[in-house]
Amino acid sequence: MCNSNFKLKKILSVLLALSVVLACACAKSEETTKKTKKTRTKNTEDSAVTDTTEKATESDSEISTESTTEVTQTTLAPAPSTFDTDKAKEYMNSINFDGVVLVAEGDQIVWTYAEGMADRENKTPNTLDTVFEFGSITKQFTAVAIMQLEEKGLLSTDDKLDKYIPEYKYADQITIHQLLNMTSGVSDYLFNGMLGFSFDEFDSMTVDMLLDFENTMTKIVTTPLAKDEFVTKLSEYPLDFTPGSEYAYSNSNYYLLGIIIEKLSGMSYDEYVRKNILEPLALSDLYPDIDHLTSDGRLRLLIMNFDLPHQDPTISYAVGVMTGTAEGLFNWEKCVMDKALLSQESWDKILDGGSFGYGYGWYIENGYIEHSGMTLGYNTSVRVASESRRVIVVLSNIQLLEGTSNEPMASEVGEELWQYYG
Template identity: 30%
Template sequence: MFWPVATNAQKLNGQIDSLIKRVITDQQGPGGVFMVAQKGKVLYQKAFGKANIELGVDLAPEDVFQLGSMTKQFTAISVLLLEQQSKLKVSDSISKYIPDYPAGNKITIHHLLTHTSGIKDFTKMKSLAGIAQREMTPKMMVDFFKDEPVDFAPGERFEYNNSGYVLLGYLIELISGEQYADFIQHHIFDQLGMSHSYYASDRQIIKNRAYGYQKKENAYVNKTAINFSVPFASGSLMSTLADLLKWQNALIQNKLLNTAETNKAFSPYKLNNGTLFNYGYGWHLKVLEGLPVAAHGGSIFGFKSMGVYVPGKDIYVVGLTNCDCNSPTLLTENIARLAIMHLIKK
C-alpha cells in the first residue's frame, strides 16, 4: 500500500534532478543547493557543483551561502517584532525617529517595508562604486542617498528599493538600541537555533562557507568584493538550507510573532489610488499552479538565492547558488510547481 507514495517521491526527485541539471550544467564549476520540505520536514535536499573551485571541494547541503535580498525577510520581521513590543508602529513616519530626513514626515515605515517610499535606490546611483568597498555606518549609508531627488511621492507606486531596507535597518538600531547584526542574532538566530546563520563577513572564519564566483565570458572568476556594511539590512545575511527551514517553520508556527503581526508580512497592500500590488513586508506574493505563494530572491556578488512558500500545501522550496551565473529564481519556482503537482496531502 505504500508503493504508490514511494514511487511518486522517486519520480518527483528524478524530475527535480533533471530541472536542476538543465541550469547547473558544469559539475566542475560553482553550483547550488536545493531543498523541498513539506509540513516542516525535508523531502528533497541535494547539492550540485563546487563550493571551492580552486580546492576542488564539492558543495554540500550544509554549506553557508550569502542570501542577498532574502535578508529583507529578516529585516521586515525585526520591524514587526519591535511593533509587537510596542516600540514602533508601521504607520509611524520616519521623521519621528530621524527628524532631519528630507520629507520624512510623509514617508512611513510601511512605505519602506513595501517598496512604495519613492526614495532613490542607492544601487542605481553612479557614485555607489566609490563606497562599495568602504566600511560604512548605517547613518553614513542613509546620508549617502537621503538627499537624492525622490522617484515618486510615497505610496504612488511600487518600485523595488534597497534604500528603504537600509533605512529600516538604521531604524531598528535607533529604536532597539542594538546594532542590526546583534538584533538579528539575539532576537531571531539565537531564538530559533539558527546556529549556521550570520551577518556576512569576509574576515570571520565560517565553517562550510561556500565561495562565491562570477562568470566573465567563458571563465569563472572569484566574486567582486563588497563591504557588507553597504547592502546592510537590505542584503547582508548568510544562512543554510536547514536554518532557512527553521526560519520558515517558526514563521508559520508563530514562534516569533503573533498571528496579527505575521499576517501583516503576508498581506497585499494598496497604492494611494487604491490599486492592489503583490508585495507584503519582505515577500513577493504570487500565484503558482493556482495557489497563492510567498516568495523572495536575492542577488549579491557571487551568490543568488530564492525561497518559495506555498501555504495551501505547507511546501517550502529553497535554492541557493554560489555563482551569479546560476540564477535559482525561475528554477526554484519550477521545483515548487512540480512539488505542488506531486505532493499529496497526508
C-alpha cells in the same frame, strides 16, 4: 542582495561586443546569449554532484511526563511526498548549476541536490553544510525585527520616518509601512550611482571599462559604508514618485529600516537579529554576518568569470547580510509558516501583499510566498506554501549578469521545481 534586474536589455549590445572581443583574444568557442531572461554557465570540470531523498527533519515538539502517569505517544508516519524526484534529477542534470537545492513537504526534507564547488581554489564541493550569502532574503528578518519593535510599543508602522531619521531629506513624506512594502519612492542606492558605480552605466561603458570591471567592483564591495554617510548621500537623490502612489523595489528602504532597528534597540543590527530572532528559534545554521561563510562567490558576465572578495557587511546590512545553509533557511521558513515570534496580527501585516503584491519582505503570490536574492557572487531563492507546508530553497554561489540559455537563475530553478509537486 539586490532583487532588481541588471538592465539587461540596455546593456546587451555592449556585452555582445565584449564577448566578440574576448572570444577572439582567448580563442573561446562562441556562446549564445538570450535577451529575455538571465541564465548562466558553468565549467563541468568544477562540478561535484550529490542528491539525497527523503531526509527527515527532527521534531520540534517535546512531551513531558509525570512519574505517576504513563504516557503513550503514537507517532504517525509522514504522508508520502507528492514531489517527483525523478523529474527533478533529470532537470537539474540538464542545466549548469553551482549550489544547493532543498525540497520539503509536510515539514520533511524530501529531496536535496548539491553541485559545483564551494571553494574553487581548494576544490571543496558544495554540500548541505555549505554556508551561502542569502542576499535580499535578509529582508524577511528585517521585517520581523520591525514588527517586534512595534509589538513592544517602540514604533508604529504608520509613523513617519522623520520621527527616527530626521536627517533624511524626505523623511517627513514617508511612513515605515511604505519602506516595508516598497511604496516609498526612495531611490535605490545600488542602482543610482551612490556607491560610485551603477549597473545603469553599462550602456555607456567602453570595452576597456568593462575589462576593468573586476577592479571596479572589488573596490566597491570592500569599501565600508557608514550609516550617517548613507543617509547624507541618499538625501541627494530625489524620490522616484510620491510615497504610496506606486511600487518600486528599492534596497534603500530596508537599509533605512536597519538604522531604525539599531536606534530603537540600542543594538547593532546583527546583534539584534541574533538575540531576538535566531537564538529564540534555535536557528544555529543562520548568521547575520559573513564570518561563517564556507563558500566563495563568483560573478559571471558572458564568458568572463570574476572571483570577487566577500561584500563588506556595511554595504549589504539589513538589506542582504544574512548567510547560512539550505537546511538553516528551511528551518526559518518553518517558523514563518508557524507564525513564530509575532502575533497573528503582525503576521497578517507581513503577508499582506496589498494592491502591488509585495508584503513586508515577501512577494505574495496566489497560494505561496517567495523571495529571491543576489549579492555580488551569490544568487538565491525561496518559495513557501504554508497550507501544504511546501518549501523550495535554491542557493547558488554564482551570480549572473548574463549567461546562456542553459544557465537558469535560482528563482527560475525554484519555479521549475515547484511544478514537480503532485
